[in-house]
Each structure stands twice: as structure tokens, then as C-alpha cells.
Amino acid sequence: MPRCVLVTGSTTWDNPEPIRRALSALPPGSTVVTGDTPGADACAVTVAAELGLEVKRMKKNRADHRAFPGQAWRGLNQRMLATGIDLVLAFHADYGKPGCARGTVHMVEHAKTCWTEVRIFRE
Template identity: 80%
Template sequence: MNDSLPSSVLVTGSTTWDNLPSMRRILAALPAGSRIVTGDTPGADACAVAIAAELGLEVTRMKKNRADQRAFPGEAWRGLNQRMLASGVDLVLAFHADYGKPGCARGTVHMVEHAQACDTEVRIFRE
């Protein structure tokens, strides 16, 4: 990501993420005019929306749809992850305290792995 140009940044992570100061530091360092793409769940998504509003950043908030549910029965979040990444993001910021622990962070791991497979830069934050 070129730090001098506005970018489109996907924020993903734990539905229990509540470390606003940590996320605020990261989002405040983004180039002016950056756009935040995120889902509609509590935790990291909701924190990103609130902080982006404070910082005056544009937000695109996406939610699961019927196509996601048909494509991934019981795991529609997989479809949402794919659509969010396909929206043209330059960077994925993943916020999950349990990232890397066996059996934890399934949705976040899916997003990180999908982004990496698509050659999209990923940064992971555990605190």
C-alpha cells in the first residue's frame, strides 16, 4: 500500500474485540481519504465503524445476503468475506486476540488466508 494515496482498507476480526485505542491508532495512521470496508457484526466491525466516523473516513458496511447463505449453508460469513475482499480493498487489517490459537478465529483466519491467496496485504493485531 502506498501511504501517500487514499486506500480501501478491510477491517475484520473478533466479534468480541473491544480495544478501541489500539484500533484507533492503526486507523488514524491511514492516508487521508481512505475508505473502510467491514461487516455488520459487533466487535471489530462495530469498532471500525465508530472509529472511522470519528476520523471522518468513508465506511462501506456489508452484510450477509441470500446468495452467501445459498453458497455457504450455515457459514454465510464465508461469502461475505469473499465479497468484501472483492470490493477492491488494498489492505486487510485483522483484529483478533486469539488469532493463531487452534480452533479459534475461524472467520478471521478465513479472511486472512483468502486475502493472502489474492495477494492482498494483511496485517494482524492481537492486542
């Protein structure tokens, strides 16, 4: 059965191989949802396209900026998760280090409160 998967992570993530391994394991017809930043988001778009998966790339909007001044990514994270995500793949080498990976941590914590499966990749 196809899945709706959200890819999130570091804007400096530059290794497509862990993303390729994770997305290659998805059933045919799966959809990859991600943001519009460089790093993990951009790698996911490229890899998903190579694998023939549908890609939905989302970006921050005015409502996100109004709701979360200076942290519009919080609104984007909430909207992406609300699209029907059943798995979050988080790619961030500094995940779990104090003061690091704020956006990724926010997404993972929000996903967990929604009972969404999460997998974290640090390398």
C-alpha cells in the same frame, strides 16, 4: 494516495485503541470496509466515522447463505475482499490458536491468496 482497507476480527473485540491507531495512519480519503457484526466491525465503524473516513458496512445476503449454508460469513468475506481492498487489518486476540478465529483466519488466508497486504493485531 487513499487506501481501501478492510477491518475484520473478533465479535468480542472491545478495545478501539489499536483500531484507532491503525486507521489514524491511513491517508486522507481512505475507505474502511467492514461487516455488520459487533466487536471489531462495530469498533471500526465508530472509529472511522470519528476520523472522517468513508465507511462501507456490508452484511451477509441470501446468496452467501445459499453458497455457504451455516457459514454465510465466508461469502461475505469473499465479497468484501472483492470490493478493491488493498489492506486487511485483522483484530483477534485468539488469532493463531487452534480452533479459534475461524472467520478472521478465513479472511486473512483468502486475502493472502489475492496478494493483499495483511496486518494482524492480537491486542
